[in-house]
Amino acid sequence: MEWLRSLILPAQGSPYAAQVDTFYMFLVWLSVFFFLLIAGVAVYSVIRFRHKPGDVTPHWTHNNKLEFAWTVIPLAILMVIFVWGVKGYMEAAVPPGDAQEIRVTAKKWVWQFEYPDGTRAINELHVQVNKPVKFVMSSEDVIHDFFVVDMRVKHDILPDRYTEIWFNPTVVGKHHFECAEYCGRGHSDMGGTLYVDDDASYQKWLETGGVDASIPLDKLGSMLYESKGCSSCHTIDGSPSQGPSWKGVFGHPVQLSDGRTVIADENYIRESILVSGAKIVKGYDNIMPVFQGVLRQREVDGLVAYIKTLGNK
Amino acid sequence: MADVISAPFHAGTTPVERRNYLTEPKGLWSWLTTVDHKRIGIMYLISVMAFFLVGGIFALLIRLSLFDPSHVILGHKMLDAETYNKVFTMHGVIMVFLFIIPSIPAALGNFVLPMMLGAKDVAFPRLNLASFYIYWAGAALAMVAIVTGGVDTGWTFYTPYSTSTDTSVAWMAMGIFIAGFSSIFTGLNFIATIHKLRAPGMGWFDMPLFCWGMYATALMQVLATPVLAITLLLMTIERLFRIGIFDASLGGDPVLFQHFFWFYSHPAVYIMIVPGMAIVSEIIPVFSRKTIFGYRMIAFSSIGIALIGFLVWGHHMFVAGQSQTAVVVFSFLTFLVAIPSAIKVWNWLATMYHGSITLETPMLYAISFILLFTIGGLTGVFLGALSIDVHLTDTYFVVAHFHYVMMGGTVMGFLGGLHYWWPKITGRMYHERLGQIAAALVFIGFNATFFPQFIMGGQGMPRRYYNYLPQFQPMHAFSTVGSWIIGAGLFLTLGYLLASLRKPYDAPDNPWGGKTMEWQTQSPPLTENFEVQPVATHGPYDYFPVGTH
Ligand SMILES: [Cu+2]
Ligand SMILES: [Cu+2]
Numbered sequence: 056m057e058w059l060r061s062l063i064l065p066a067q068g069s070p071y072a073a074q075v076d077t078f079y080m081f082l083v084w085l086s087v088f089f090f091l092l093i094a095g096v097a098v099y100s101v102i103r104f105r106h107k108p109g110d111v112t113p114h115w116t117h118n119n120k121l122e123f124a125w126t127v128i129p130l131a132i133l134m135v136i137f138v139w140g141v142k143g144y145m146e147a148a149v150p151p152g153d154a155q156e157i158r159v160t161a162k163k164w165v166w167q168f169e170y171p172d173g174t175r176a177i178n179e180l181h182v183q184v185n186k187p188v189k190f191v192m193s194s195e196d197v198i199h200d201f202f203v204v205d206m207r208v209k210h211d212i213l214p215d216r217y218t219e220i221w222f223n224p225t226v227v228g229k230h231h232f233e234c235a236e237y238c239g240r241g242h243s244d245m246g247g248t249l250y251v252d253d254d255a256s257y258q259k260w261l262e263t264g265g266v267d268a269s270i271p272l273d274k275l276g277s278m279l280y281e282s283k284g285c286s287s288c289h290t291i292d293g294s295p296s297q298g299p300s301w302k303g304v305f306g307h308p309v310q311l312s313d314g315r316t317v318i319a320d321e322n323y324i325r326e327s328i329l330v331s332g333a334k335i336v337k338g339y340d341n342i343m344p345v346f347q348g349v350l351r352q353r354e355v356d357g358l359v360a361y362i363k364t365l366g367n368k
Numbered sequence: 369m370a371d372v373i374s375a376p377f378h379a380g381t382t383p384v385e386r387r388n389y390l391t392e393p394k395g396l397w398s399w400l401t402t403v404d405h406k407r408i409g410i411m412y413l414i415s416v417m418a419f420f421l422v423g424g425i426f427a428l429l430i431r432l433s434l435f436d437p438s439h440v441i442l443g444h445k446m447l448d449a450e451t452y453n454k455v456f457t458m459h460g461v462i463m464v465f466l467f468i469i470p471s472i473p474a475a476l477g478n479f480v481l482p483m484m485l486g487a488k489d490v491a492f493p494r495l496n497l498a499s500f501y502i503y504w505a506g507a508a509l510a511m512v513a514i515v516t517g518g519v520d521t522g523w524t525f526y527t528p529y530s531t532s533t534d535t536s537v538a539w540m541a542m543g544i545f546i547a548g549f550s551s552i553f554t555g556l557n558f559i560a561t562i563h564k565l566r567a568p569g570m571g572w573f574d575m576p577l578f579c580w581g582m583y584a585t586a587l588m589q590v591l592a593t594p595v596l597a598i599t600l601l602l603m604t605i606e607r608l609f610r611i612g613i614f615d616a617s618l619g620g621d622p623v624l625f626q627h628f629f630w631f632y633s634h635p636a637v638y639i640m641i642v643p644g645m646a647i648v649s650e651i652i653p654v655f656s657r658k659t660i661f662g663y664r665m666i667a668f669s670s671i672g673i674a675l676i677g678f679l680v681w682g683h684h685m686f687v688a689g690q691s692q693t694a695v696v697v698f699s700f701l702t703f704l705v706a707i708p709s710a711i712k713v714w715n716w717l718a719t720m721y722h723g724s725i726t727l728e729t730p731m732l733y734a735i736s737f738i739l740l741f742t743i744g745g746l747t748g749v750f751l752g753a754l755s756i757d758v759h760l761t762d763t764y765f766v767v768a769h770f771h772y773v774m775m776g777g778t779v780m781g782f783l784g785g786l787h788y789w790w791p792k793i794t795g796r797m798y799h800e801r802l803g804q805i806a807a808a809l810v811f812i813g814f815n816a817t818f819f820p821q822f823i824m825g826g827q828g829m830p831r832r833y834y835n836y837l838p839q840f841q842p843m844h845a846f847s848t849v850g851s852w853i854i855g856a857g858l859f860l861t862l863g864y865l866l867a868s869l870r871k872p873y874d875a876p877d878n879p880w881g882g883k884t885m886e887w888q889t890q891s892p893p894l895t896e897n898f899e900v901q902p903v904a905t906h907g908p909y910d911y912f913p914v915g916t917h
Binding site for chain 2: 062063064065074075078079082085086090093094096097100101105106110112113114115116117118122125126129130133136137140141142143144145146196197198204205207208209210211213214215231233234235236237239240241242243244
């Protein structure tokens, strides 16, 4: 019966999807049976008991046994279906303890995904094959709904609370996700691609952060200046903030709080970013967070290149 | 004992021009100020048919726009995304609130219910007229909403979208708020009428089953509609005065809106389908010339649906953010409420079995109802089953499911009833052969339109989508062609029904051989319905030879 399943249901991306499909196909055949039974009796009656002059029809008003049977038998079947449905639902409701967590933020009309290591991606989702993954979701505006078709899971995303879904992707390749709760003009375009990667390509994707390697380093740096929050303490126009401005730093001498003076070269900048407490600039407090382990190699390179371009201004 | 077909079919007294409710008193003013339930029923009938036409044109536009993912038909760009969203919203709002809900109770029910009970009128004739004008006041506000930019929330008005969009939501909400009162008034009137105005000798279990269906519907209208009114009012207050009730950014709870909305709108589903079932329960025995099987079970199942129907609203919210316990309980209750509906289907089949069946247009619609409602009901089982609903909810599967119930069920029942009582209402017979052809067209077109939507939904096509993946194009195109076939069938119906009005009265008093009381008076009836107060001497479905009972 696989031919029928693959005709009426989408591809299966997880063992759970296969379970749902088995249940679905059971209901399809059950429905076909009952439809044929009901339509059969109706059509048979229309043909066999067509009006003829002089017809006499029996005066059957009721039959308790028959009516009991056709109440209780469907009820019993429905109870089986109820329990089967609850079983599947409960399984989909509780993620395994070791599931990876991805934060999903939905807003009109984009998806934003954030990984535990701080990697962010827009409308593009990468997960590792055979590793259960859990999504913790919230909305910034109206209600949306995260629907991963091939995993047979979906859940609404609300503005005032977190909701969760999880799945265990077992089929490497591209799948589709979409918004299933009406959210206005761009609702039907609010979709994206789910890549289930094998271990190697998943690691590679994490290293590059999903950022296109073709972006020039200084351009990347200027993007990270905003997205990594540097801009909340550093300006690029020379005005002081919680931290020194980046304007005119590179290539020039810097006074440190311990009285030494150093030339701000690549190594100094790199060290200041990763472990800023190593050398404190005179007149400032040691409040800058440690970025060691948070920024990727290429990202550090990008920031250094960006600060370099501000050096001569 | 056996039921013998007493009178030869289609026979009756030869119709002559007699005084009747249509011709006296004369003049437009006498119509607009009438308190005659039959005239109010006709005014309602014309109104709901007009909105059926408007809602239907919106439906054809939706389908046309989805014919191709490019939205280009014959070189014309059909709708843009924003217009599309408004069109499907207006289709839903008009069909639900201005067509289906009043269609059977307020239009056909108003006309036949008092006559079926042997009464002169409903219990509160002026309240009945008030209901009609309130309906129009609501409809007028809805029209204002449409011409002042339309509404793009979907008929469900979910917050916070509905409180943040800049379309005419407040006008529309007030329109529905007001129209709701017309529904409550009709319900009140029917409850009182059924309690107090039954003919001498007619006990509760001697009433035609249509009256039981109307009674169950009226209970739901009276108990559920106020909740919708409150909900829409709160939403409008939030929208206008920024008071946080449902909007999270103002400190409200968006899921609370959904609970309120579905607390009305699930019973509303039954407000729509129970009257359809009630009509089928009349048509099947008459055209099978056999007494109804399981009268009490059908009557009680209507009441059962009305009661359990209040406890299942959460099945619209399995993935919306309610507790898992609530989800499981609502799933359980949903399976329970399926049983009374199933019982009715078995009873109708048992009534047809060993009957003496003819297939005039009303019977064709009744059989269509049974077949389509069965599909609607069986696919409802899919949606009640939790793990499957998680996949199917908010997809085209749901769209197909509720169209099979609302259109395949209620609208088929309405059309069946319209043809069944047309001779009584107008005093004219419509063209029978054309009626059968139109019924066949509607049946075929309906399945062509909506069956592919089950498959698309199962494959993951979300509802309310303007753009869609190219893989769905063939099925969308097929569905669109189906909508044209439905359209052809319905326009044909409109044509031959209007044409029949040009003829002189030619309908017999009892063209189908029915045993309920509305067939005992002339066609069209007198203003006071019966010349003398009728007395119930036999059951509504007793096909005995005349005089032997
Ligand atoms: Cu959306
Ligand atoms: Cu419901």
